[in-house]
Amino acid sequence: MNSQHSDTFEPRITAFVCNWCTYTGADLAGTSRLHMASNVRIIRLPCTGRIDPLFIVKAFERGADGVIVSGCHPADCHYTSGNYHARRRFAVFHDIMQFLGVDPRRMTFSWVSASEGAKWKDVVNETVANIRELGPYEAYRALAPDAVEPWPEAVDGLTPAGDQEPAAKEVAS
Amino acid sequence: MTGPAIAPAYAGVDELRRVARELLESGEVRVIIGWEDARRGARPVFITDPAEADKLIFDTRCVHNLVTYLDPRRDHVSELGRIGLVVKGCDAKAVAGLLRESQLSRDHVVLIGMRCGGVLEEGELPEPLALTPENVAPRCYGCDNREPTLTDHLLGEPQPEPPRPVMTIDERVAALDDLPLEERWAFWTEQFSKCVRCYACRQVCPLCICERCIVEKTQPLWIESAAHPRGNFSWNLTRAIHLAGRCVDCGECERFCPVGIPLSLLNRKLQQIVHDRYGYTASDDPENAAPIGDYRLDDQQEFIK
Amino acid sequence: MSERFFISETDLRGLTADLLDGGTEVIAPVATDICQSPSAVAATACTLDGSKVEIDYRQLTSADDLDLSRGLPQLSLKEFFLPEHEPLCRWRQKGTTVQVFEVPTEFAPRVVLAAKPCDAAALAVVDKVMNWDYEDELWNGRRAATTVINLACQVIDDSCFCTAVGAAPDDVKGADGLLTPVEGGYVYEPATDKGRALVEDFAARFSADVPADTIGGQADDERAAARARVADNLEIDADSVRDWIEANFEDPLLTHLAMRCNGCGACTGVCPTCHCFDIVDEQEGVGHGTRRRLWDTCQAPTFTLHASGHNPRDTQHVRYRQRINHKFSIYPLRFGEVLCTGCGRCTRVCHAGQDLVEILEAIDIAARRPRDAEPAEAAS
Ligand code: SF4
Ligand code: SF4
Ligand code: SF4
Ligand code: SF4
Ligand code: SF4
Numbered sequence: 004m005n006s007q008h009s010d011t012f013e014p015r016i017t018a019f020v021c022n023w024c025t026y027t028g029a030d031l032a033g034t035s036r037l038h039m040a041s042n043v044r045i046i047r048l049p050c051t052g053r054i055d056p057l058f059i060v061k062a063f064e065r066g067a068d069g070v071i072v073s074g075c076h077p078a079d080c081h082y083t084s085g086n087y088h089a090r091r092r093f094a095v096f097h098d099i100m101q102f103l104g105v106d107p108r109r110m111t112f113s114w115v116s117a118s119e120g121a122k123w124k125d126v127v128n129e130t131v132a133n134i135r136e137l138g139p140y141e142a143y144r145a146l147a148p149d150a151v152e153p154w155p156e157a158v159d160g161l162t163p164a165g166d167q168e169p170a171a172k173e174v175a176s
Numbered sequence: 177m178t179g180p181a182i183a184p185a186y187a188g189v190d191e192l193r194r195v196a197r198e199l200l201e202s203g204e205v206r207v208i209i210g211w212e213d214a215r216r217g218a219r220p221v222f223i224t225d226p227a228e229a230d231k232l233i234f235d236t237r238c239v240h241n242l243v244t245y246l247d248p249r250r251d252h253v254s255e256l257g258r259i260g261l262v263v264k265g266c267d268a269k270a271v272a273g274l275l276r277e278s279q280l281s282r283d284h285v286v287l288i289g290m291r292c293g294g295v296l297e298e299g300e301l302p303e304p305l306a307l308t309p310e311n312v313a314p315r316c317y318g319c320d321n322r323e324p325t326l327t328d329h330l331l332g333e334p335q336p337e338p339p340r341p342v343m344t345i346d347e348r349v350a351a352l353d354d355l356p357l358e359e360r361w362a363f364w365t366e367q368f369s370k371c372v373r374c375y376a377c378r379q380v381c382p383l384c385i386c387e388r389c390i391v392e393k394t395q396p397l398w399i400e401s402a403a404h405p406r407g408n409f410s411w412n413l414t415r416a417i418h419l420a421g422r423c424v425d426c427g428e429c430e431r432f433c434p435v436g437i438p439l440s441l442l443n444r445k446l447q448q449i450v451h452d453r454y455g456y457t458a459s460d461d462p463e464n465a466a467p468i469g470d471y472r473l474d475d476q477q478e479f480i481k
Numbered sequence: 482m483s484e485r486f487f488i489s490e491t492d493l494r495g496l497t498a499d500l501l502d503g504g505t506e507v508i509a510p511v512a513t514d515i516c517q518s519p520s521a522v523a524a525t526a527c528t529l530d531g532s533k534v535e536i537d538y539r540q541l542t543s544a545d546d547l548d549l550s551r552g553l554p555q556l557s558l559k560e561f562f563l564p565e566h567e568p569l570c571r572w573r574q575k576g577t578t579v580q581v582f583e584v585p586t587e588f589a590p591r592v593v594l595a596a597k598p599c600d601a602a603a604l605a606v607v608d609k610v611m612n613w614d615y616e617d618e619l620w621n622g623r624r625a626a627t628t629v630i631n632l633a634c635q636v637i638d639d640s641c642f643c644t645a646v647g648a649a650p651d652d653v654k655g656a657d658g659l660l661t662p663v664e665g666g667y668v669y670e671p672a673t674d675k676g677r678a679l680v681e682d683f684a685a686r687f688s689a690d691v692p693a694d695t696i697g698g699q700a701d702d703e704r705a706a707a708r709a710r711v712a713d714n715l716e717i718d719a720d721s722v723r724d725w726i727e728a729n730f731e732d733p734l735l736t737h738l739a740m741r742c743n744g745c746g747a748c749t750g751v752c753p754t755c756h757c758f759d760i761v762d763e764q765e766g767v768g769h770g771t772r773r774r775l776w777d778t779c780q781a782p783t784f785t786l787h788a789s790g791h792n793p794r795d796t797q798h799v800r801y802r803q804r805i806n807h808k809f810s811i812y813p814l815r816f817g818e819v820l821c822t823g824c825g826r827c828t829r830v831c832h833a834g835q836d837l838v839e840i841l842e843a844i845d846i847a848a849r850r851p852r853d854a855e856p857a858e859a860a861s
Contacts, residue, residue: 056417057390057398060410064400065766077473087471090480091454095420095468097479098449099442102352103413104361113481126481142361148404148566148763148771216639219834220741240833244743249782252740252796300834372556372565374778376745380832392783394761401761402566402775432832434747435555436515436535 014069014134016043017062018127019054021074023081024116031120039124040131043071050074052085056096059110063143069109069134071126076114086114108133109140186234188290188332192262195288195329197229199260205286206257209245211238217300220245224256234262234332235304239295239313241426243270243382248279260286264295265321268460269424270382272326275462277422279385289327294319294338298431307339314341315425315440326460345444352441368408370435373401377429377439378415383422390414416442421450421467424458486680486687489666490549496679496686497544497594506591508561511539512548538593549595549662552636557753557826558593558600559607562623566775569619569760573769586618588626592679595632595660598652599643599824603753604629605655609816610756628675633661633700635707640825642715642838648822650707661700663692668700711823715838717845719809719819725848726810730802734847738840739801741833746778748827748835749804754820757784779803805840 020026026047032039048054051074059070072093080086093112101107111130115123196208200223210232212221218237223229242261245253253259263271268289274280294307294316305311316338323330352360375391378384391399391411399414400407415429416439423443430439450456453476456467488496500507512534536552538561571582593601604624611617634650643649653659658676660667668691671677680687726735749755759777764770777784780801785794794800812820821837828837 090475091471094453095449102445103364104357146406146409222740252798372750374746374750376747379745380743400763402773432745434830
């Protein structure tokens, strides 16, 4: 959309990954000191089969500009078939989101095994590049309920809401 | 209270009344659920007295999917005892859905299938009307189950095909598909913003079977329950995908929606997706496995990196 | 006889424009052709060259949008007093420290034009519960800020029964004034100080010179005819209905009448007098969020679900009975008024065919039946 975003805008990306393959793969990418964008916050789940499409919706609601869903390759699922079930569910979700007008580039789906640190790096970098290109997900944020007064300044040690999010942690650099 | 009997538009009403009376008299069923003619048009009726079997009608106003009364959430209906249910072809697909998902015991119900030539969009009319492209329920065009097979009695005569509506559902879906992404987003967010979160779409759906719907989970609040655009998007999306590969296109959700959101477009798109990806079409064969919950090793995965 | 003024159609629109120009919010029926909206090419209600008009109460942006055709808006006026959802407060929290920020409860003045008498009457009925054991500041704040002007109703269909429950198509209950259409304009009768203030503030738009033939003539005749038309639909003895329901709560008639109800809750949503709400906390992130209230419905199983898992109204037909019981017995016993103004929306919206006219008729017949002549028996 607005490519002028690419200079100043830091995309916020949420990744839902399975414990057994992608999480370990991401860990490997880190310990191998692979260079990748630091915009991704990882949420670890037991299996792609545990990732409800609502997680993705929730991430967008809370301000994510993009989402990554990743798990074990077919035939590698720790629970035998969780990823096969997830594959159908996400295929349907992917298609219907597009029908509703969500740019499919906002959601990356990938298979990343425990040994594919390099692939994880590519998935992250490509996703971040895509989202930089698309800009912040303003369309989704515009769905927020009617604007309320801004939060009062800090009182009694409590900071105004919105500042309480922990600063983005670097996955690896 | 019931108006005078009017000429029924479809054949088989006499047989229907006879079968219903016999089922009640023999004690084979305790209640017949069918349609009657009331002050404001056709509507569901519960008949327990054989003498009242003559109230039953079957004509183009019989739009309601009565299978919703077999849904496990309808305790007050199942308490009545064994049910005789009048079904059209599309309704029979919903019975198959309940059987497929072990939500209904086949012995609990006697199915009286009616040969169907299509129904109107709305049943709230004093008299049945002949179907025209302007008034026909769009789902009836191209219906593949006008003579249900999942029945215990199949009544009526073969009927001609329903007319083609002015614009078919598939054409409307295609029209949306042709819009640029931003306009589709604008279209759906505008439609969803009308939603008042009454959940009529869920309540009436014969296949919404959960005793506790995800939207009622408030700790944590997965789907925001306030009717603001963000909560509505999440709700309408979730309702639709939870019916993916299960929806039988009976149109009840859209008909019940008090603010007129075109839910059938969303439902039809999902039917197209499961058909294109997994070759699945809703049928009244309970043995035909539903696509979600099933998988093949070689399912398409072109969208996965 | 109350004071009467004449206002021409042009002046009524002019008055609307004056209000808007002066920064007053105006709410009125607006007709929209939903097939004309640019993205509606795919709305199932529209054929390729079709049109489908829907009437809704809306906040006006231009006086031209005011629809005086007098059709019944789909949803009642209640959303402007009890919105579908509204914030009650916001909070933020860290450890055991919680800070709460309240929402304002004072509202800028606004005017409702061409309200349906059944919708305005509902406001007066609901006022009672909103000021019963707790004074609802948000409801009262909006009520105080709003001037409601009714338009006498002529679009009566087979679901209307306002006259059977103490309202009327030309009622001013809950309103501040009434417009009655006559040749070339409207007769305006203020009913409260707020209603009179409108004439004082915009004196140039009104004329004290009411055309002679409209007094005791056209306006009154049409109003009487409208009342008679509604009365044709239903006449009940609301007091006996109230007492009968209380005394015969377990009578199978009440649940038998409700078998076909799907519990969809559409009837409570469109009802101007249904006022139940739920309160939810919307977390908006870590440690902060908004507490909102939103419409709830007694037709949903979760409405009465206890934390223990027990549900005193665990089947749909008893939930439907609750709706009847609350409206026609519990509320009148407590507040002296039926919680229904006979707008008929619940009947029109019910796609399962629940028909309140028919149901009240059946209860009325049961209530009139001499108790000992016939033992209470399952209606069939
Ligand atoms: S979808 Fe088929 S079976 Fe159902 S009403 Fe239409 S024509 Fe009849
Ligand atoms: S989703 Fe709608 S069309 Fe599909 S089965 Fe349910 S009620 Fe019928
Ligand atoms: S029936 Fe319509 S308004 Fe009610 S919850 Fe469903 S989509 Fe929303
Ligand atoms: S009476 Fe009708 S509108 Fe009301 S909950 Fe029952 S089915 Fe829905
Ligand atoms: S109960 Fe029905 S008729 Fe009475 S006020 Fe509510 S919607 Fe109108």
